[in-house]
Amino acid sequence: MSNDSGLFSIKEASDWTDTSQCLPSVGGATFLIVAYSAVIAIALIGNAGLVFIIARQQELRNVTNILIANLSCSDILMSMVCLPVTIIYTLMDRWVLGEALCKVTPFVQCTSVTVSVFSLVLIALERHQLILHPTGWSPAARHSYLAVGLTWLVACVISLPFLSFNILTNDPFQNISLPASPFRDHLICMELWPSDEHRLAYTTSLLLFQYLLPLLLVLLCYLRIFLRLRRRRDMLERSRRPQGAQRINAMLLAIVVAFALCWLPLNVFNTLFDWHHQALPDCQHDTVFSACHLSAMASTCINPIVYGFLNSNFQRELKLTLQRCQCGNRAAESYESFPLSTVGSEGATKTTSLNRMGSVCAPSPRPEISSAKTMPANTS
Structure with a gap:
């Protein structure tokens, strides 16, 4: 799943002579730069904001939110390391970033993807435990x-x-029989396994244990949650709290489904490359890979968009944080009492005031405002 076949691949010497005539167009290169830059900006700003708010507010540090923050941290790491390297290598079609990054980049991407998948699994297991076994x-x-x-x-x-x-090597270019070959001094970053059997065993294991099986387990957990809540429909109609649980479960499931769909094209591409790379046309190889990889990297934007900006609690905390930043250099005239709500893993809704977190722009205290809908963990 994390093996960028289009970047860290093994090609025959003849392949390099063929693909040397398939240089990217100016329009294609511009699109890649703009698209990857947009993904990097959204992923870094959105995930950093999400982690900052969860870390700042004690009330938000429940099990689900801590795992969501961990998911965001893995996305930040991938955005900082993997995405810039990918766009540089794709556009230049040779490695200019040194041996250290050649080894570290695929390692970081594999680590980040694994952490993301495991975090989704842990979130699903926690929701499953709290809803199906609340006592x-x-x-x-x-x-x-x-x-x-x-x-x-x-x-x-x-x-x-x-x-x-x-x-990091230039071996594939040494066998090109061209007079004054312009590729002789070029370096590429490639995987060199003891045998094809070792490589196929590892990449197939990654596909199974880093993508297919974890997501299957997650979908099974949410299916059981859905069936349990549906069997209690009468109780749900008499209570707002389980409706809130349905909403947050649907949101978490949306993160999983979006993550799976984003990574599906690259997994198909990598599987085809590993087992039958001749089926990929030479001149379309980089184009197809770039589209699949860009789709996978878009997964780094899912967390802040789905969880953060569609979540009322996060929106409220973001507004309060921005207000405090705007008023940070002004003298505090008074404090505003504003209870915060979150989903505690123990099923209790916790509240607190902003008195201990600093002043806000308000000339006088206002009456306490009721909290937004809570997301109870215990819905039994």
Whole structure:
């Protein structure tokens, strides 16, 4: 799933002579630069804002939000490292970034994708436990921090082969029999495995354990949640709280479905490349890869858009944060009491005031405002 076949690939010497005539057009290169730049900007700003607000507000640090923040951190890492490298290598068609980045970039991408998938799985399992077994064990915030650490550790271990088998070389250009070949001094970043069997075994394992099986488990969890809530339709009609649970579950499921759809084209491309790369036309190879890779990288924008900007709690916290920034240099005349709501893993809605977080632009205190719809974890 994380193997950028179009970037870190093994080509025959004849392939390079053929693709040397398939240079990207000015319009195509401009589109790639604009598209990747937009993805990078949205991913960095959106995910950084989401992490900042969750970290700043104590009330938002429940299990689900901590895992959402972890998902955003993995997207930030990919946006900072993988996306700029990808656009540079795609446009130049040779590696100019040094051996360290040649090894680190695919390692970071594999790690980031693995963390993202595992975070989605943990979120689904937590929702499943709280809704189907509300009186049983409920994970606490400290458990989520432990899960986050283990997720990154496992992801790094899974990604280690990229550090070992990615090399910087100009060997494919040495066999090109052209007078005064312009490619002789070019370097490429490619995977060099002990055998094709090792490479296929690893990439197929990634497809199964980093994409297909985790997403299947997530969809199964949300299916059971949906069936449980549907069986209690009469109770749902008499209570607003379960309706809020349905809304937040639908939102979390939307993140999973969008993530799966974004990564599907690149997984299909990589599978086809690994098992039958001759089926990909030479001149269309980079174009098809760029489209598939851009779709996958768009997944880094899903979290802040779906979770953040469609979530009333996040919108309220964002507005309050912007107000505090605007008023940060002004003397505080008074404090405004504004209770914040969140979904506690224990099923309780917590409230607090802004008195301890700083002043806001208000000439006088206003009456306490009721909180927005909460998202209860316990919907049984």
